[in-house]
Amino acid sequence: MTDQRSILLTVDGAVAKPLRLTFDDLAGLPAADQVDDISRFHPTRRGSGVALGAVLRLAEVAPEARYLTLHADDDFHASVPLAEVLPEAVVVYHRNGRLMSPEEGGPLRFIIKNPAACHTDELDDCANVKYLNRIELSVARGQDTRPHTDFEHEELHRAEG
Ligand SMILES: Nc1nc2c(c(=O)[nH]1)N[C@H]1C(S)=C(S)[C@@H](COP(=O)(O)O)O[C@H]1N2
Ligand SMILES: [Mo]
Numbered sequence: 001m002t003d004q005r006s007i008l009l010t011v012d013g014a015v016a017k018p019l020r021l022t023f024d025d026l027a028g029l030p031a032a033d034q035v036d037d038i039s040r041f042h043p044t045r046r047g048s049g050v051a052l053g054a055v056l057r058l059a060e061v062a063p064e065a066r067y068l069t070l071h072a073d074d075d076f077h078a079s080v081p082l083a084e085v086l087p088e089a090v091v092v093y094h095r096n097g098r099l100m101s102p103e104e105g106g107p108l109r110f111i112i113k114n115p116a117a118c119h120t121d122e123l124d125d126c127a128n129v130k131y132l133n134r135i136e137l138s139v140a141r142g143q144d145t146r147p148h149t150d151f152e153h154e155e156l157h158r159a160e161g
Contacts, residue, residue, distance in 0.1 A: 002099055002107050009055075009091070009108055013069075013137040016060035023107075026093045029054045035090045041113045042128075047100050049092035049111065052085065061137050069142030070110050073131040079142040080122050088112050088123065091132070105130035119148050126153075 002008070004023045011019040019025075026049075033054035038047055061082070068086075069079040092100065092109040100106025110129040118125050126146040136142055147153045 004099075008093065009132065010134040011055060011059045011137075012134070014062040014065035014139060015056075015137050016062065017058065019055070019059050021055070023093060023099060026050055026055075026091070029058075038090060038092055038111050042111065045109075045111070046104055047092040047095045047106070047109065049090040049094070049109075052089035052091055052110075053087070055091060055135070056086070056137075059137070064139050065137040067138050067141050069136040069138060069144070070127065070129040070132055071134040071136065071143070072129050073133055075145070076129060076131075077143040077145045078127040078129055079138075079144040080127055082137070084123055085112065085127075088114065102131060108132040118153060119146070 006022060007020045008023060008026070009021045029050045033051045034048070035051055036048045038045055038049065066082055067079050068082045069077060071077050090111045090113065092111050093107065094100065095104065100109065110127070110132050112123050112128055115123055115125045115128060147156050
């Protein structure tokens with residue numbers, strides 16, 4: 001069962017301080033880093049979160065890290081360049097103070113504010129990872145299962161139901 005004390009997010013790899021964060025840890029990050037209402041960026045998506053930078057600051061990313069890999073419960077993975085994603089991303093973790101359901105992409109969803117269309121760039125809509133459970137920092141690119149073609153997309157979205 002997911003509740004306010006469950007570990008929602010692991011941050012590990014090339015960091016000085018690996019993290020295991022609960023809902024309360026995310027809610028306890030500074031008010032200035034909280035990002036309200038992602039429907040401002042994505043009209044059909046819901047929820048509020050915290051800037052990726054606030055989470056990475058806590059983890060103390062190693063200076064040699066170049067990639068950030070997002071891992072999800074459904075074995076979906078995306079690996080993106082750290083410097084580019086850092087100012088763009090939000091870790092969505094609540095909706096009006098409540099945990100997000102899987103139907104909403106929760107409990108955690110990664111959101112790039114202004115992504116490129118699917119498979120047109122490294123920071124594309126496919127990297128808006130749902131059911132996020134781990135962020136891994138690394139020197140080299142990590143695991144990436146994003147679809148590359150329209151056909152692969154159709155297959156994936158069919159499997160998602
Ligand atoms: N965990 C997980 N996240 C995922 C996917 C997935 O299959 N699993 N699909 C990705 C793709 S290819 C796209 S285009 C978007 C779709 O987001 P939506 O369901 O909000 O439209 O989610 C991305 N995040
Ligand atoms: Mo996608």
